[in-house]
Amino acid sequence: MPGFFVPFALAAFLFLPICSIAQTTGGGTRATPSAAAPAPAADNCNGIFLSYRTGTGSKIAPTDPKHQPYRFESTLTVQNNGIERLKSWQVYVGFKHDEVLVSASNAILADGSSYPALVGNGTVFAGFPMTDLKTAIETAGDSTQTSVEVKMLGTQFGVKPPAIPWPANITLVNDGWACPAPSTLGKIIGKNHLFLHADCSN
Numbered sequence: 488m489p490g491f492f493v494p495f496a497l498a499a500f501l502f503l504p505i506c507s508i509a510q511t512t513g514g515g516t517r518a519t520p521s522a523a524a525p526a527p528a529a530d531n532c533n534g535i536f537l538s539y540r541t542g543t544g545s546k547i548a549p550t551d552p553k554h555q556p557y558r559f560e561s562t563l564t565v566q567n568n569g570i571e572r573l574k575s576w577q578v579y580v581g582f583k584h585d586e587v588l589v590s591a592s593n594a595i596l597a598d599g600s601s602y603p604a605l606v607g608n609g610t611v612f613a614g615f616p617m618t619d620l621k622t623a624i625e626t627a628g629d630s631t632q633t634s635v636e637v638k639m640l641g642t643q644f645g646v647k648p649p650a651i652p653w654p655a656n657i658t659l660v661n662d663g664w665a666c667p668a669p670s671t672l673g674k675i676i677g678k679n680h681l682f683l684h685a686d687c688s689n
Contacts, residue, residue, distance in 0.1 A: 529566055535573055536566040539580065539657050543648035556642050559586075559652055563594075563612065565659075566634035567620035573661065574619045576635075581609040581655035584643040593617065594637045603641075611660055612637055 529536045541561035549556075563580060567573045577597055582588075585607040588596075596604055597611035604610070614620075617635055626632045646652040 529568065532566075532568050534569045535659055536564070536568055537578060537657055537659065538564045538566075539654065540564075541651065541653075543651060544643065544646070545648070547642065554585075554644050555647065556644055557646060557648070557652070559639075559641055559643050561639045561641075563637040563639065563657070564634060565614075565620065565637075566630075567622055568633075570622055570624065572619055572621055572625075575661065576614045576618065576620055577611050577660045579609060579611050579656070579658050579660045580606075581657065582606045582643075583609070583655045584646050584652045586641050586643045586652075588639060588641040590640045592638045593635050606641075609655070 529538070539561060541559060544557040544559040547556050547558050563578060565573075565576055565578055586605075588602060588604045588606045588610070590602055591612065593614070593616075594612040595615045596606075597613040600610075614635060617632075620634065621629075621632045623629075623633050643652045
């Protein structure tokens, strides 16, 4: 079968839930970050939930012990669990392994670059063709309107399987959102699972 297959046992996940709860006080609105959940699950987030998952990858030509290329496939999920639309969503992914991004679905590169693109210093994805994510309230919970998956295909260098080519960070970069650096929420399970979290306010 063509393509890249990752056995379930080797699947890896990086989660960065971003949650905020808007509360009206006096003449204005303020956002109160929710308490960190014991596990970073989308159901526990009442704001914007981000997740990044990837596999161990596979070696590709040419053979170069000093700078070996590997194929990777990853999925970035952006899900609006809040009470306000997320307009013109943009998410930063902190690639750090000399990645060459070959393709990405449901998003474009915010700097206007075309594929293949050198993204080893990190890059910002912008939603396209669905630029805005509606709320579950106004769509009766229709996930096709409240969330989007960006499926990425690319090449990274130097991270030999079974090691995982994690990005340094994932974060929402829309104006008006403040997101602290993610911190470790859970623990490494086996060798392939790592959980991170951050609370953001708007």
